Amino acid sequence: MTPDQYCQDKAASSGSSFYYSFMFLPTEQRQAIIALYAFCREVDDVVDECSDPGLARIKLQWWRDEVSKIFEGEPTQPVAQALKQSVKKFNLPLEHFLEIIDGMEMDLNQVRYRSFKELQLYCYRVASVVGLMAAEIFGFEDRQTLDYALNLGLAFQLTNIVRDVREDAMLGRIYLPADELAKFSVSEQDILSGQQTEAVTQLIQFQAQRAHEYYQKAFELLPESDRFKQRSGIIMAAIYQATLAEIEKDNYNVLKHRIKLTPLRKLWLAWKTARSEKRRSKSFKAA
Numbered sequence: 316m317t318p319d320q321y322c323q324d325k326a327a328s329s330g331s332s333f334y335y336s337f338m339f340l341p342t343e344q345r346q347a348i349i350a351l352y353a354f355c356r357e358v359d360d361v362v363d364e365c366s367d368p369g370l371a372r373i374k375l376q377w378w379r380d381e382v383s384k385i386f387e388g389e390p391t392q393p394v395a396q397a398l399k400q401s402v403k404k405f406n407l408p409l410e411h412f413l414e415i416i417d418g419m420e421m422d423l424n425q426v427r428y429r430s431f432k433e434l435q436l437y438c439y440r441v442a443s444v445v446g447l448m449a450a451e452i453f454g455f456e457d458r459q460t461l462d463y464a465l466n467l468g469l470a471f472q473l474t475n476i477v478r479d480v481r482e483d484a485m486l487g488r489i490y491l492p493a494d495e496l497a498k499f500s501v502s503e504q505d506i507l508s509g510q511q512t513e514a515v516t517q518l519i520q521f522q523a524q525r526a527h528e529y530y531q532k533a534f535e536l537l538p539e540s541d542r543f544k545q546r547s548g549i550i551m552a553a554i555y556q557a558t559l560a561e562i563e564k565d566n567y568n569v570l571k572h573r574i575k576l577t578p579l580r581k582l583w584l585a586w587k588t589a590r591s592e593k594r595r596s597k598s599f600k601a602a
Contacts, residue, residue, distance in 0.1 A: 318397035319346050322353035325394070332558070332576070335585040336550035340453075347401035347452045348547065353394045355415060355445060362422045363486075375420050382412045405452045414444045426488045427503075431525075434492055435469070442472035446548070454544040463537040467548055470529035474555045477522050477562060480569045481509060491522060511570040519567040523559055530556060543596035546589060553588040554581050 316324075326334050326349045333352055337345050358378050365371035384390040385398050386409050401407060418440025428434040446468030450460055476483075476490045483490060484506050496503065499518040506515070530552060537545065554576065561574045576584075 316393075318393040319350070321393035322346075322350045322397045325353040325356055332554040332581055333551055335554065335581045336547040338585065339550070339589045340547055343404070344452055344454075346397070347405055348449060350394060350397035350401055351407075351445065351448055351452070354398060354412070355441075357392075357394055358416050358419045359441075362419050368423045371423055372420065375416055378416055379413060382409060382416070385409075385412075401452070405448075407448050407451060411444050411448050414440050418444070422488065427493060428490060429493050431492045431495065434490060437490075438469050438472040439465075442475075443468035446471070449548060450545065453547055455538075455541045456544075457538040457541055459536055459538055460541045460545060463533050463541075463545070464548065466529050466533035466536060467552060470526050470533055471551065471555055473522065473526035473529060474559055477519060477526060477569060478558060478574060480506065480519065481571075481573060484509070484570075491518065495521065506570070509570045511568055515570060516567045519562075519569055523562060523567065526559060527556075539599055542599070543592055546592040549592055550585045550588045553584050557584055 326337070331352070334349075337348050337352075340348065358375065361371050361374045361378070365374060381390055381392050381395045385395050385402055388399065390396050390399055398407075402409075418437060421437050421440065425437075428437070443465045446464040447461055450464035455461070480491070487507075489496075489503060489506050491501075491506065495518065496506075499514050499521065501512070501514050501518050504510075505512060533552075542549065557580070558574060558576055561576065562569060565574055
C-alpha cells in the first residue's frame with residue numbers, strides 16, 4: 316500500500332463530511348488535502364483512543380518528531396510520507412502542524428473552558444489552523460481568503476461542539492463555556508447526566524446561533540475571485556450547515572441523540588454545491 320492509498324483509506328473509513336468535499340479537486344490538491352486530513356485523524360485518534368494520558372503525550376511527542384522529519388525529508392510513517400511533497404508544493408508551514416498537535420494535547424490537559432475566549436484558542440488550533448492550510452492547498456489570490464478560512468474553521472468546530480455534546484460528555488469533556496452554562500442556569504451535571512432541560516435547549520440554541528454567525532462572517536470575507544478555488548470549503552460548509560439545520564429541526568435535542576446526515580445526502584449536497592459554484596464562477600468571469 317502506498318502512502319497516498321493509506322491516507323485515502325484513513326479518510327474514507329472515517330465517514331467524515333470533509334471527505335465528500337475533496338472529490339471535486341484536481342489530483343494533486345486532492346492527495347494533499349486527504350493527507351492533511353489523515354494527519355489530523357492520526358493525532359486525534361492518539362488522544363481519543365489512548366486511555367493512558369501519559370502514553371498519549373509520548374505518542375504526540377513522537378508525532379512532533381515525525382513532523383520535523385517531514386521537513387527534513389526523512390519521514391517514516393505513511394501519512395508523513397504522503398505529506399512530504401505537499402508541504403513544499405503548497406507552502407504548508409511546520410508551525411501549523413505543531414499547532415494542531417498542541418490543540419489535540421489540550422484535550423489531555425483541559426476538559427472545561429471558563430469562557431468562549433478561552434475556547435477560541437482550542438478551536439483555532441484544532442480547526443482554524445487546518446482551514447488555513449486547506450486554503451493554501453486549494454489556492455487563492457487575495458490574502459483576505461485566509462481570514463475567511465480562519466473563521467470557517469472556527470464555524471466548523473463550533474458545529475462539532477454543538478453536534479457532539481452528548482459524546483463529549485460521555486468522555487468527561489464539556490466544551491460549552493462555563494460562564495455561558497451559568498448564564499442559562501445549566502449545571503455541569505445536567506450535561507454529564509444527559510438532562511435535556513429547557514435551559515439546556517436554550518443554551519444549545521445560543522451555541523448554534525454563534526456557529527451561524529461565524530459562517531456568515533467567513534463568507535462575507537471570501538473574495539468572489541477566490542470562491543471557485545475554495546469550493547471544497549464551501550461544500551464542507553453546506554454539509555455542516557445542513558447538519559446544524561437538522562439539529563434545529565430536532566429542537567436542539569443533542570443530549571438525547573447525535574444528529575448526522577446520511578452518506579447519500581452528503582454526496583448530494585457536495586454535488587449540488589459544486590455545480591452551483593461552477594455556474595457562479597462562469598457568471599463572475601463573464602461579468
